[in-house]
Amino acid sequence: MIHLEHITKIYHPDSVALQDVSLKIEAGEFVSIVGQSGAGKTTLAKIMIAEEPPTHGRVLVGGWDITHIRSYEIPELRRQIGVIFQDYKLLQKKTVYENVTFALEVAGAPQKRIQEIVPQVLKIVGLEGKAHRFPRQLSGGEQQRVVIARSLVHRPKILLADEPTGNLDTMNTHDIMELLLKINHFGTTVILVTHNREVVNGLRRRVITLKDGKVLTDLAQGKYIL
Amino acid sequence: MITLWRIFIASWKNLTRNTWIALATIFVFMMALLSVNVLLGVNAMLERVVTLLESKVDMTVAFKPATSEAIVNQARFYLTSLPQVSSVGFVTAAEALTAFKTRHAGDPKVLAALDELNGNPLGAQLVIKAKQSDDYPFLVQAVQSPQYKPFIQSQTYDDHQVAIARVREVSHSVRLLGAALVAIFALFGLLIAFNAIRVAIYTQREEISIMRLVGASSSFIRGPFILEGLWLAILTLVFSSVAIGLIIVWLEPSLRPLLDGADSGLATFFVGQWPTILLIEGGSLVGLTTIISWLAVGKYIKR
Numbered sequence: 001m002i003h004l005e006h007i008t009k010i011y012h013p014d015s016v017a018l019q020d021v022s023l024k025i026e027a028g029e030f031v032s033i034v035g036q037s038g039a040g041k042t043t044l045a046k047i048m049i050a051e052e053p054p055t056h057g058r059v060l061v062g063g064w065d066i067t068h069i070r071s072y073e074i075p076e077l078r079r080q081i082g083v084i085f086q087d088y089k090l091l092q093k094k095t096v097y098e099n100v101t102f103a104l105e106v107a108g109a110p111q112k113r114i115q116e117i118v119p120q121v122l123k124i125v126g127l128e129g130k131a132h133r134f135p136r137q138l139s140g141g142e143q144q145r146v147v148i149a150r151s152l153v154h155r156p157k158i159l160l161a162d163e164p165t166g167n168l169d170t171m172n173t174h175d176i177m178e179l180l181l182k183i184n185h186f187g188t189t190v191i192l193v194t195h196n197r198e199v200v201n202g203l204r205r206r207v208i209t210l211k212d213g214k215v216l217t218d219l220a221q222g223k224y225i226l
Numbered sequence: 227m228i229t230l231w232r233i234f235i236a237s238w239k240n241l242t243r244n245t246w247i248a249l250a251t252i253f254v255f256m257m258a259l260l261s262v263n264v265l266l267g268v269n270a271m272l273e274r275v276v277t278l279l280e281s282k283v284d285m286t287v288a289f290k291p292a293t294s295e296a297i298v299n300q301a302r303f304y305l306t307s308l309p310q311v312s313s314v315g316f317v318t319a320a321e322a323l324t325a326f327k328t329r330h331a332g333d334p335k336v337l338a339a340l341d342e343l344n345g346n347p348l349g350a351q352l353v354i355k356a357k358q359s360d361d362y363p364f365l366v367q368a369v370q371s372p373q374y375k376p377f378i379q380s381q382t383y384d385d386h387q388v389a390i391a392r393v394r395e396v397s398h399s400v401r402l403l404g405a406a407l408v409a410i411f412a413l414f415g416l417l418i419a420f421n422a423i424r425v426a427i428y429t430q431r432e433e434i435s436i437m438r439l440v441g442a443s444s445s446f447i448r449g450p451f452i453l454e455g456l457w458l459a460i461l462t463l464v465f466s467s468v469a470i471g472l473i474i475v476w477l478e479p480s481l482r483p484l485l486d487g488a489d490s491g492l493a494t495f496f497v498g499q500w501p502t503i504l505l506i507e508g509g510s511l512v513g514l515t516t517i518i519s520w521l522a523v524g525k526y527i528k529r
Contacts, residue, residue: 047333049439051528062351075443078438078440083439089439089481091437093239093243102442105446108228108229112476154441
């Protein structure tokens with residue numbers, strides 16, 4: 001599903017974010033990418049969604065070589081990968097319903113399909129009663145649910161969650177992780193970027209540990225070892 | 227088609243949900259347009275004043291008292307036939323005397339001197355108005371033709387020559403200065419509008435990058451912003467037109483007494499020229515908002 005070959009990312013000569021990182025993530029996997037701040041987790045996530053180009057190496061997503069992806073091809077890639085961010089990245093001037101709808105509208109989905117899918121997805125994340133609220137009227141956990149709903153409407157094969165629980169309390173963290181596991185259970189590949197030890201240890205899934213921009217360990221049923 | 231409709235709806239929602247930014251932008255646009263229009267109005271008024279002054283200038287040809295009416299009439303027809311002449315008024319000798327007495331009613335010495343003379347010392351007069359002030363020198367020559375010169379006692383154009391030259395000079399300077407000021411203010415207006423759009427889009431830079439992250443194409447992101455710019459331009463034109471209309475209605479009656487009851491030329495100018503003004507100002511504003519929105523949004527569309 002995702003194939004990274006010898007990825008190196010250099011922002012400045014004295015700032016090397018990733019060094020010769022190679023890894024394969026298969027379809028249907030639930031992979032945690034862990035590491036301390038500055039280990040290169042977020043850079044790796046950005047390279048997977050073409051937010052940053054690698055300095056060296058090759059990136060394949062679903063067989064598509066996105067190493068030198070053209071600007072006009074990026075929207076197509078983003079519609080195939082659901083992304084969840086720590087700071088939610090919701091459109092503040094749009095309601096919950098509109099935020100979720102927007103992801104379908106940009107892809108040119110017909111109105112009928114939008115009207116079918118969006119209520120279903122909002123129900124899955126437990127926000128069916130808050131469709132017409134604005135993000136500022138929601139709690140952190142609820143906002144993260146909206147982000148998950150938005151990333152799910154495309155029925156993506158890959159869901160990339162970059163520190164999705166970073167701003168949440170224990171209860172909301174638990175709920176969000178339950179949701180991600182449910183999504184993975186239905187066949188979506190989930191890549192979780194986190195430095196939350198308890199979350200990773202509770203999953204008992206594959207864990208890739210990064211340190212100083214390099215893969216330190218890659219364990220099938222790993223734990224947070226740093 | 228469905229995408230265009232979504233862009234249209236999104237632009238309208240953006241406008242209504244960013245009310246304060248929209249109002250601030252419209253206000254700045256209006257200030258820019260009003261500054262240009264105020265100058266256009268002042269320019270139009272000055273032109274009107276110059277025209278009024280020019281219309282007050284005439285040339286009076288006084289004939290000798292013994293000149294026959296036939297000669298005066300002949301001169302009148304001759305002058306009327308000249309293309310440079312706007313009108314020729316005829317004042318009989320008696321009317322000229324009455325006017326003279328009225329003019330000097332407060333001067334007993336002049337009136338006493340007049341009484342000592344036997345009969346009317348004044349002859350008939352022709353009051354000539356040229357179509358343009360530039361034409362008077364030619365008319366002076368025309369009147370001085372050998373055919374009429376022996377019958378002419380005096381002509382008063384020389385008295386006005388300095389005034390006419392001064393009016394023409396002022397008129398020329400006013401036109402030049404007005405055009406320069408309008409051009410400068412138009413440039414300031416464009417710069418102000420340019421900045422207002424950039425600020426409005428800057429406040430939404432985060433939203434733009436999020437749209438990109440969830441898979442929106444550049445055109446889908448830009449579309450609503452460009453359309454929003456169009457709405458702002460249209461609303462500005464409507465509000466500015468109303469403001470200018472109200473200003474004219476309020477100002478015109480106050481200006482009339484200053485111009486001896488004549489209209490100031492403000493309403494005439496704006497009513498007569500509104501399609502051109504609207505086309506130029508609206509076109510500039512729409513063009514500007516489109517180009518700047520396109521460029522400013524592009525700045526925040528990352529990979």
